[in-house]
Amino acid sequence: xxxxxxxxxxxxTLKRLVVYHQWLKQLQExxxxxxxxTVLARDFKLDATQIRKDLEIAGIAGTPxxxxxxxAVIASIESLLGWTNVNDAFLAGVGNLGAALLGYxxxxxxxxxxxxxxxxxxxxxxxxxxxxxxxxxxxxxxxAQRMKIKIGILTVPAPAAQTVADLMIAxxxxxxxNFAPTALQVPEPIVVxxxxxxxxxxxLLNQLQHQRHKTT
Amino acid sequence: xxxxxxxxxxxxTLKRLVVYHQWLKQLQExxxxxxxxTVLARDFKLDATQIRKDLEIAGIAGTPxxxxxxxAVIASIESLLGWTNVNDAFLAGVGNLGAALLGYxxxxxxxxxxxxxxxxxxxxxxxxxxxxxxxxxxxxxxxAQRMKIKIGILTVPAPAAQTVADLMIAxxxxxxxNFAPTALQVPEPIVVxxxxxxxxxxxLLNQLQHQRHKTT
Numbered sequence: 119x120x121x122x123x124x125x126x127x128x129x130x131t132l133k134r135l136v137v138y139h140q141w142l143k144q145l146q147e148x149x150x151x152x153x154x155x156t157v158l159a160r161d162f163k164l165d166a167t168q169i170r171k172d173l174e175i176a177g178i179a180g181t182p183x184x185x186x187x188x189x190a191v192i193a194s195i196e197s198l199l200g201w202t203n204v205n206d207a208f209l210a211g212v213g214n215l216g217a218a219l220l221g222y223x224x225x226x227x228x229x230x231x232x233x234x235x236x237x238x239x240x241x242x243x244x245x246x247x248x249x250x251x252x253x254x255x256x257x258x259x260x261x262a263q264r265m266k267i268k269i270g271i272l273t274v275p276a277p278a279a280q281t282v283a284d285l286m287i288a289x290x291x292x293x294x295x296n297f298a299p300t301a302l303q304v305p306e307p308i309v310v311x312x313x314x315x316x317x318x319x320x321x322l323l324n325q326l327q328h329q330r331h332k333t334t
Numbered sequence: 335x336x337x338x339x340x341x342x343x344x345x346x347t348l349k350r351l352v353v354y355h356q357w358l359k360q361l362q363e364x365x366x367x368x369x370x371x372t373v374l375a376r377d378f379k380l381d382a383t384q385i386r387k388d389l390e391i392a393g394i395a396g397t398p399x400x401x402x403x404x405x406a407v408i409a410s411i412e413s414l415l416g417w418t419n420v421n422d423a424f425l426a427g428v429g430n431l432g433a434a435l436l437g438y439x440x441x442x443x444x445x446x447x448x449x450x451x452x453x454x455x456x457x458x459x460x461x462x463x464x465x466x467x468x469x470x471x472x473x474x475x476x477x478a479q480r481m482k483i484k485i486g487i488l489t490v491p492a493p494a495a496q497t498v499a500d501l502m503i504a505x506x507x508x509x510x511x512n513f514a515p516t517a518l519q520v521p522e523p524i525v526v527x528x529x530x531x532x533x534x535x536x537x538l539l540n541q542l543q544h545q546r547h548k549t550t
Contacts, residue, residue, distance in 0.1 A: 126540060126541060126544045127540050129537050132533060132536045132537055132540060133530065133533040133536075133537075135536075136530055136532045136533040136536055137517050137530070137533075140492070140515060140516050140517050140532075141516075141517045144516065144517075161517075161519070162517070199532075199536045199539070199540075200536070200539045200540070200543070205539065214433070214434035214437040214438065214464075215434045215438070217430070217434070218430035218431045218433070218434035221430040222430065222431070222531075224515060224532075225531075225535075228531075228532045228535060228536075229535065229536075229539060230535055248430075268542065269538075269542070276356070292542060292545065292546075293538050293539070293541065293542040295534070295535060295538050299356060299440060300356050300357075300360065301353050301356050301357045301360075301377075301378070303377070307545045307548070309538065309541040309542055309545055311534055311535075311537050311538035311541065313529070313531065313534050314349065314352055314353070315438075315441075315444075315529065316352045316356075316415075316440075316444045317348060317349040317352040317353075318511070318527055318529050319441075319444060319445065319446055319511060319527075320348045320349075320351075320352055320415045320416070320444075320445075321345050321348055321349075321527050322485070322509050322511050322525065322527035323415070323416045323421065323445060323509070324342060324343050324348060324415075324416070325342060325509065325525040325527065326484065326485070326508060326509040326525055327416070328342045329508065329523045329525055330508075332523070
């Protein structure tokens with residue numbers, strides 16, 4: 119794991135860096151080598167100062183009158199985000215979403231390597247899904263401990279989420295990526311980052327309703 | 335669709351309201367009727383004033399010395415988020431993630447009703463996945479227009495995302511829920527909300543690295 123970031127990078131900055139990365143990749147595929155802050159600002163409808171500041175946090179400086187070398191910016195962002203190292207992870211809960219994440223090939227390019235999955239369903243235990251072995255949930259904590267796994271991906275139904283999170287923590291897991299639609303209670307220094315589809319859809323719906331009131 | 339929110343509710347507030355909702359549902363299942371702001375603040379490690387302010391935005395007031403009636407708060411949040419109405423949506427891209435979303439039963443309780451899916455793969459066209467019919471992508475725009483669908487869920491691979499988003503907009507879709515790992519360019523007044531797994535994992539990894547530096 120990269121040792122670079124000594125400080126917590128603000129979440130909005132991290133999220134913008136990922137978006138810049140996606141866009142720069144597209145520009146690169148179209149054969150572009152350099153890009154100016156002004157062009158980026160226009161594409162993202164953001165302030166050029168904002169972008170310059172975000173890239174500064176990532177340790178990236180542009181050249182006056184030239185702009186940013188796209189390959190250098192991409193490499194710096196990937197290093198900052200920890201994508202240049204691969205972090206082994208366990209996944210608990212092989213339902214529809216869990217299985218889909220096991221098959222998400224892009225993860226390995228973004229620093230995540232799911233090495234095993236865990237479930238309670240006897241029909242799933244012992245099988246492989248998208249090439250990843252599925253073990254009994256009862257084996258998760260001892261295996262995590264033995265293999266020194268620090269990242270757990272939680273894709274179990276909401277009522278089971280707290281129990282399974284506790285199992286992860288018992289196995290020495292320090293960071294939980296939570297897809298279960300529920301609030302987890304974890305002790306310090308365990309970190310939790312939740313992907314809330316409900317929140318995201320609520321944001322979309324609220325913006326849509328706002329647009330309609332503006333235009334009608 | 336609910337006509338209540340005339341203004342854009344700040345995204346952090348919306349996201350917290352969804353978390354409060356999840357937590358209050360859990361308290362309710364344990365037989366609780368009322369909850370005080372102080373208890374909520376303790377459970378969420380948030381400031382009580384913050385919670386009171388969020389609930390005020392949702393039009394919810396507590397009773398001094400009693401607190402909030404849990405059922406009333408849940409109902410108000412659901413109404414504000416638009417969950418009491420169901421919004422028909424089309425989904426484009428029936429890969430692993432798209433198929434998982436088609437099977438996500440919780441969506442109907444959160445205001446989303448996916449009524450059809452679209453793909454280019456002849457092996458998928460004409461089938462049903464989790465009970466939802468899959469049609470050819472070429473039929474998406476005319477069908478959206480005829481059925482007055484306003485919400486599109488984009489789960490195609492990144493290189494196809496812009497083209498498929500353009501098709502959605504051509505069909506009269508006004509809000510795109512984007513799961514493709516790419517930045518979309520859309521005209522006003524189209525709204526886009528992206529679920530970026532890469533950003534979310536970057537946040538988790540950054541917090542984990544920060545915790546390690548603190549404790550070592």
